[in-house]
Amino acid sequence: MKRFRRQLAFGLFALIAATVGALWLNGKSNTLPNYAYLTGWALLAGMFVLTIYNVRKKLPFLPLGKSETWLQIHIYLGFFTTLLFLIHLNFRAPHGWFEVVLAWLFVLVSGSGMVGLFFSRVLPRRLATRGGEVIFEKIPALRHALKTEVEKLSLGADAKSLVIAEFYTKRLAPFFSGPKNFWNHLAESRREVSALLAELEDLRRFANDMEKEKIERLGALVRQKDGLDYHRALQLALRLWLFVHIPLTYGLLIFTALHIILVFGFSGGAR
Amino acid sequence: MPAAPTILERPQRWDAAFDANMTDADVERLLATAPFSGMDAEKFPKRTPLREIIRNDMRILKFRKGEIIMRQGDYGTSAFLILQGAARVVLKPDLAPSLLGRQATNKKGVFRTLAQLWNRSRPPEMLPRTLLGQSSGVSARQNEKETRVFLQDVPRILDQHRTAQMTAGEFFGEIAALSRMARTSTIFADSDDAELLEIRWQGLRDLMKYDDALRAHINRIYRERALASYLRATPLFKNLSEEQLGRVAEAVEFSTYGDYDWSGEYKRLAQSGSVRPEKEPVIVGEGDYPNGIVLLRAGFARVSQKFGGGERTLNYIGAGQIFGLNEIAHNWRNKDAAVNFQFSLRAIGYTHLLVVPTRVMEEIVLPSLPKNELPPLVAKHEDEFDSAPPEVATREKVGAEILEFLTENRFFNGTASMVIDLDRCTRCDDCVRACASTHDNNPRFLRHGPSAGRLMIANACMHCADPVCMIGCPTGAIHRESFAGQVVINPTTCIGCKSCFTNCPYDAIRMVEARDERGEFLMDQEMKPITKATKCDLCVENHGGPACERACPHGALTRMNLNNLDSLSKWLKL
Numbered sequence: 110m111k112r113f114r115r116q117l118a119f120g121l122f123a124l125i126a127a128t129v130g131a132l133w134l135n136g137k138s139n140t141l142p143n144y145a146y147l148t149g150w151a152l153l154a155g156m157f158v159l160t161i162y163n164v165r166k167k168l169p170f171l172p173l174g175k176s177e178t179w180l181q182i183h184i185y186l187g188f189f190t191t192l193l194f195l196i197h198l199n200f201r202a203p204h205g206w207f208e209v210v211l212a213w214l215f216v217l218v219s220g221s222g223m224v225g226l227f228f229s230r231v232l233p234r235r236l237a238t239r240g241g242e243v244i245f246e247k248i249p250a251l252r253h254a255l256k257t258e259v260e261k262l263s264l265g266a267d268a269k270s271l272v273i274a275e276f277y278t279k280r281l282a283p284f285f286s287g288p289k290n291f292w293n294h295l296a297e298s299r300r301e302v303s304a305l306l307a308e309l310e311d312l313r314r315f316a317n318d319m320e321k322e323k324i325e326r327l328g329a330l331v332r333q334k335d336g337l338d339y340h341r342a343l344q345l346a347l348r349l350w351l352f353v354h355i356p357l358t359y360g361l362l363i364f365t366a367l368h369i370i371l372v373f374g375f376s377g378g379a380r
Numbered sequence: 381m382p383a384a385p386t387i388l389e390r391p392q393r394w395d396a397a398f399d400a401n402m403t404d405a406d407v408e409r410l411l412a413t414a415p416f417s418g419m420d421a422e423k424f425p426k427r428t429p430l431r432e433i434i435r436n437d438m439r440i441l442k443f444r445k446g447e448i449i450m451r452q453g454d455y456g457t458s459a460f461l462i463l464q465g466a467a468r469v470v471l472k473p474d475l476a477p478s479l480l481g482r483q484a485t486n487k488k489g490v491f492r493t494l495a496q497l498w499n500r501s502r503p504p505e506m507l508p509r510t511l512l513g514q515s516s517g518v519s520a521r522q523n524e525k526e527t528r529v530f531l532q533d534v535p536r537i538l539d540q541h542r543t544a545q546m547t548a549g550e551f552f553g554e555i556a557a558l559s560r561m562a563r564t565s566t567i568f569a570d571s572d573d574a575e576l577l578e579i580r581w582q583g584l585r586d587l588m589k590y591d592d593a594l595r596a597h598i599n600r601i602y603r604e605r606a607l608a609s610y611l612r613a614t615p616l617f618k619n620l621s622e623e624q625l626g627r628v629a630e631a632v633e634f635s636t637y638g639d640y641d642w643s644g645e646y647k648r649l650a651q652s653g654s655v656r657p658e659k660e661p662v663i664v665g666e667g668d669y670p671n672g673i674v675l676l677r678a679g680f681a682r683v684s685q686k687f688g689g690g691e692r693t694l695n696y697i698g699a700g701q702i703f704g705l706n707e708i709a710h711n712w713r714n715k716d717a718a719v720n721f722q723f724s725l726r727a728i729g730y731t732h733l734l735v736v737p738t739r740v741m742e743e744i745v746l747p748s749l750p751k752n753e754l755p756p757l758v759a760k761h762e763d764e765f766d767s768a769p770p771e772v773a774t775r776e777k778v779g780a781e782i783l784e785f786l787t788e789n790r791f792f793n794g795t796a797s798m799v800i801d802l803d804r805c806t807r808c809d810d811c812v813r814a815c816a817s818t819h820d821n822n823p824r825f826l827r828h829g830p831s832a833g834r835l836m837i838a839n840a841c842m843h844c845a846d847p848v849c850m851i852g853c854p855t856g857a858i859h860r861e862s863f864a865g866q867v868v869i870n871p872t873t874c875i876g877c878k879s880c881f882t883n884c885p886y887d888a889i890r891m892v893e894a895r896d897e898r899g900e901f902l903m904d905q906e907m908k909p910i911t912k913a914t915k916c917d918l919c920v921e922n923h924g925g926p927a928c929e930r931a932c933p934h935g936a937l938t939r940m941n942l943n944n945l946d947s948l949s950k951w952l953k954l
Contacts (some may be wrong), residue, residue, distance in 0.1 A: 169814030169931045170496045172924035180933040226775065228935065229806045237802035238836045238837070243829050245807060347806045 120185045127189050136197050148197040149372070153365065155190035159183055160173075162359060191219050197259060211368055214361040218354060225350040232343045235297070241336045242290055245344045255334050256285040262323055264331075269321045273327070280308060281327065294342035304334040320368055335374060392578070393434065398580050399439030409433050410577065414549060415594060426589045427621035429876055437583025441576050443467075443569035444532040449576065450553055451480045452566045453859055455850040458580045459554035460567075462546055465574030468565045469552070471542040479537075481529060481856030481873040487742065488921050496817075503899035504821040505892045507871060527875060531568055545570055554598055555606050557581050558588075558636060559732045560678040560846065571743040573827060585636060592873035604628055607734075614675065616702065619748040631740040633672075637661045637727035638679065639658045660726035663733065664704065668712065669722045672735040674703040679731035680792055684724045693784055694723060698943045706737055710758045712746050719758045728790065732844070735872065743902045751865075777949035784830035786942060790885060794842025796866070796918055796939040797929065798825060799948070803834040814931030815916070822892060824916040826926070829948065835952075838937075841888040841916040843867050845943055849889060858913065861920055868917045889915045 152196035162183045164172050173179075194215055203212040236242070243251065262268060290301045309328055313321055410416050421430045443449060450456060451466060452474055458600040461466075477483065482833070488496075512847065519532055531537055546552065546567075556563045579587070590593045607629050611617050617625060637662055648750065655849070664674060666686055674681075680698050686690040697703060711718040736745065746754070746801050778786075786792055809826075825840030847867050848857050857874040860867055871894075881889045893909040894902045902910040918939065919926045926939050940947055 166810060166933075167436070168497070168817075169927045170818045170922060172922075174924075174930075176931050176933045177935045216601075233806050233934075234803045236807070242802065242828070242831055242836065286680060302531075344807050347808065 116181055120181060121222055121373050124163070125186045128192055131189075131196060131203070141325070145197065148193060149369075152190060152193045152197050154366065155186055155193055156362070159186055159190060160362065163355065163358075175181075184222075187219065187222050193217075207368070207371070211361075211364045214357055215282075218361050221357065222351050223352040225354055228350060232347055236340060236343050237338055239336065241333075241340065243337065243340050245348075248341050250255055252288070252334065252337055255330055255337070259285050260328060262327060265270045268323075270291055270316075270323065272315050272361060273320060273323055276309070276312055280305060281331075284331065288341050289338050289340045290335075291338075291345070294339045296348055302331065306331060349351075382595060387469075393786065394436040397436040397525050397907070398578070398583075398614035401695065402435050402439065406440060407431060410438070415461075415591075415597075419591045420586075425585075425586055428586050428590075428735060430587075433583045434585050437586070438577055441578055443528070443574040444530065444570055445572045445574075446532070446534045447569045448480075448530065448856075449474045449567045450563050450565075451856045452563055453480070453561045454853070454856060455552060455560065455847060456556055457851055458578045459557045459584050460552050460579040461579065462548050462550050462658060463575040464548055465569065466548075467546045467550075467551075467552070467567050467574060468538075468543045468570040468574070469704070470537070473541060474757075475537070475566050475678075479531060480823060481870060482859045483643060483868070483870040483872070484527040486921065487923060488753075493923065494711075502821070502897070504816075505894055505912065506820060506897060506899075507894040507902060507910075507912070517597075525875070529855050534568075548583075551597075554584060554867070555602055557584060559606065559634075560730060561606070566727075573911045583611050589708045599629075599634075602634065605631060606638055607634075607655050610677065614700075616705070616745065619750075620744065624744050624748070627738060628744060631737055633735045633737070634677070634733065636730070636732045637663055639679075640731045640866070660728060662724060662726050663731065664721050664723060664725040670704055670721050670738060672706040672734045672737040673705050673708055673741060674725060675734040675736065676701050676703070677732045677734055679733075679735075680728045680788060680790075682726045682728050682820050685722075685870070686724075691726075692780070693787045694943075696728065696787050697725075698792060704736075706755045706758055708741050709746060711738075712742050713754075714757065721825075722758060727894045728787070746799055762870075769918075778945050778952065781947075782832055782943075782952075784837055785830070785835070786945075789830050789837070791837050791842070791942050793844040793846055793943070793944060794886075795839075795845055795941045796926075797842040797936050798829075798838040798840035799940045799942075799951070800836040800838055801834055801936045801952075802831065802836055802932045805836075805932075806934060808933070809930045810933060812929040813926035818919055818922060818927040819914075819917075821916065822841050822949050824890075824914055825888070837942075839887050841867060841918075842886060842942075843916075851883060852879045853877075854879065866920050867915075868920060869915060871912050874912045876913065878911075878913070880896050880913050880915075889913050890896070 165179050169176075198212070199243050202211050243329060258279070259281055263270075263273050263281065268274065278285065293299070293301050306328060309324060309331065312324055316324055411431065414431065416434065419430055424430045424433070425577055449460060452470075486712075519530060535654065537543070552567060552782055555561065588598055608625070611632070613623055618630060660682065663681060666684075676699055680696055680700050682693055682704070683695045683697060683703065686692050686844055687713055704721060707719055707721055789799060809827060812823045812825075812827050817824060825838055827917065829836055829838045829840075831837070843866050847860070849859070850867065853859075854877060855873045855875055857870045858867065858880045859870070866936060876891065878891060881891050890913070891911045892914050894912050904910055916926075924930055929937055929939050938951060940951065
């Protein structure tokens, strides 16, 4: 982990240095008449750099440097911009509905970014440890194949087992009908699937040899489906945060533009 | 109850003849033609008689003037004998890439780079008609068996290039076929009645084995044309004088192991899950007397050691690497405490190698090496890796599981494999989107593939050291890029024959339907879609390297030469 540790050490050092510098400057200069403009423009510049990372992502064929470097800058600048935001607010709560909305947008964009950072550092390792790597888009087809096999085993022409048919209707059909246990998987809890497997095992008491073989196979299929659900839940989480982060960023930019217009419109030449 | 197994006759070598249309009359005619007429049929074993080698490993081909027989830079599995008519070899200068079905690769300039901003919305895999209609100086014609490419303006080529004519009785292509090196020249038919005998590699190997004259002939050519320059470029022999080098070249023995067409065999074995080192041909056995060092000229070999009831892999070695130097250098310095080979060496797929006998090593090569360049003495304890030669220390670096995984899947063949660290990959598919944006809106790889632990090798072209996909391309569309050696496909000369697609053991080539500017599928006269082979080209035309690697936000994807595991070991420790 040498390179990543080096990146982390450098990033943290830069962030701490910038934070100390900004706070020192804030202590010295916050009495200046144009100080709010200065921090505002600095905040806007930071937001601009943060936003153009998405543009870089959309132009992979241009030699604009590695996305990895851009992300490192995005992360540390993101933290620093949050500090600039607090300085710009003068560490006070915003007032007026417009400022409250603007502040909330900033908080949500920053917060979703931090959640995304946490997910992208934690969830891939969990997926790799679980194994059974699968492409997200293929999950529905694989799930359907499992569902068909379970249906055939439980209700097919040669199924001939009331015990299994009943269990299928009651427990297996809902489980295989779609993705399940999103939050459990995210929280790394196996409670639901363990309960289902335990109930399936209980059926052995009423099963003949042929049915026992089927129960064995059904157990394997439940585990496979659980694996698919696990991958779906974690891979979905790795994508979902972006659906909050990016649209809200555009909302934030629009409100920021309006904020600048309002400030300049009502400042009466105070700059 | 388990299903009854399917009982088949065990497949035999000649179940599929090179040409099923070879008649008895053809065989009789060839047996009466030199060099076969001079061969002693009695020397061939009953299992592989001369007559059957001719019937099953050879085919007669007819060429018309200007038709290309082989191209410089192609990989081929066979040698040719001129039976009738003439062929012409291009000596200097080489033919232009366009005449060989290739595309001269140019890095995109500023305008072409920026033009991608507004060209991105065009249909995927679009092949403009203007590009299809371009005259490249060659045309293709279909005969009853295959597609032939011919040079349109032979007189002009004769004017502008130094060439030499070859006539009936002359052999060519045997060195490339035996050593699995790229063809060194382009040869085309020089008369309308040119009749050639194509001998596939297996047949040539057997002919050499049982006919002294042919063996001596090919050995002489090999020593003259290929060996001297190869030895001169080998660092181990850098201190030798020309005279000493000549003596080494005289003493070198060369041989081939394994199956030339290993990719098909490997695919079958991989699917049945029976790729096992114990089944690979042994080049050197652990405990054997060290009678020479082994220099790998082409292909790969597995260094292994007995472990329990099987063999455990310690490393694999590829072209240019040496096996056995440690033991021979040790014995030279410690005559009283001589050791045998400490490890086994087994051919993986196809291996072509040179053996420099111990006597020559002791008399000429080892005395020329400065003390500090001699390998360390062999360790006394079997499991002591401190003084292990570099070729076995790898296991310690990357770990046993990953080493076995890479070897079993033959990933050491890749010079630019797409390696993904699953611990860091967020499955965001930025790499896939970047690839599609850079290549006609169609990604050239699948972000999925075999994995071991946190390592995944994606289904992307690995730009193999031994590119089996290049064997058999009828138009030369798939070729090595001349500067950096990437394997690329020229879409304008690809005829969609699927030869490369079928040959690739790693499923890294995909057949796609080409479209016109309106997004409609291009169709032939029979209303079948025109297909093209596509694969990763390592963004050879773009600045900044492969887009997939640059697009990964988490540093989870890299393109790596897996023939040298140092870089992998470093990357895993990042």
